[in-house]
Amino acid sequence: MKLTKIIVLIMLSFLGFSKNSTAQEQDWANLTKYKEANTKAKTASVVFMGNSITEGWANVNPDFFTANNYANRGISGQTTPQMLLRFRQDVISLKPKAVVILAGTNDIAGNTGPITLEQIRDNILSMVELAQANDILPIVCSVLPAYDYPWRPGLQPNIKIPKLNALLEDMCTKTGAVYLDYFTSLADERNGLPKKHSYDEVHLTEEGYKELEKMVAACLKKQL
Template structure:
């Protein structure tokens, strides 16, 4: 019995130490987040490194606006789904922008089918809607290959996943934000003008994304 208890405690502490969805990353910021100012409507950006790095590379997009960045580098959709309540719902935003899926295609947390990926994205959208949070679903950005995990041939998977997201958005009266069409090259990769590694936007890339995001935000906030 003592051995069993010890093993259980070790496994429990390992799991706790790992914090697989990284719930601790924004715990302090979430606790200390001030309410949105009168007349402002908070927008949460949920995603992976493409979202997280936006604040660093193109900070002026967020300055002076009720935009909250909750991207975490390397994350996949199941991780985002686990932390969705803490990092989105609890912040009581008017809307959430969900940009996710490329790390699932890369297999960052293990193999994932397109059905698995889209189901996680749709579950986040449904959680938001149930909590009276308006939803913007983003296309996954184009990618021809992954520097950290080459030879995965992601280009066609991205195209198919984007079709699934776009069709779901249309069927459920959700705003679809199409970054892909504005940033894709002739090989279905990310234009070199907009990225230094073929996956993550550089400042020029974020400057393409910014007006598209603003347009989507205006559209979603005008919806009844």
């Protein structure tokens, strides 16, 4: 009887349903967050895929999305492997003309574990290839400047982000994806964000989002 109980517990742990498992661990990519919204939306002209910077955009200026039939599919804290896992349901299913991908800073911060800059690039490359295979224009944004991460200091994102952006720009050149350079316009002399654009060195103020809106609107007007 005791042996049977042990075997059952082991099996449950492999299935991800052990007593110590959390809802977040069971839904690692947060596939449930936009499930209902995707069903209601059915289609969108452009999907914005990203992390908290993208998610926060809809809170600061929701009219930017609703007035243009844009779908915001940002999830706070997410990394590129998580976004890749939910790309089909949160982007492709909405049949947009374009997808705006802003991702990579949480990978550098190590939110879901160790990862190289090349692996981050490759995850974004996979999203680009999925988009192109479904006749969706991929617009890959440069990672925004960050001098340091308040929640995990000392990782030198001010050095790593420019290197990742160079990889992303080269990838776009080779694949035909569109590269949207936010970094150059927003970065200060430290390769960080100035106070008028960020309240914590990472996330944007209203003024910061206004800058993004101008750049992405010009890009979409040119490309679509």
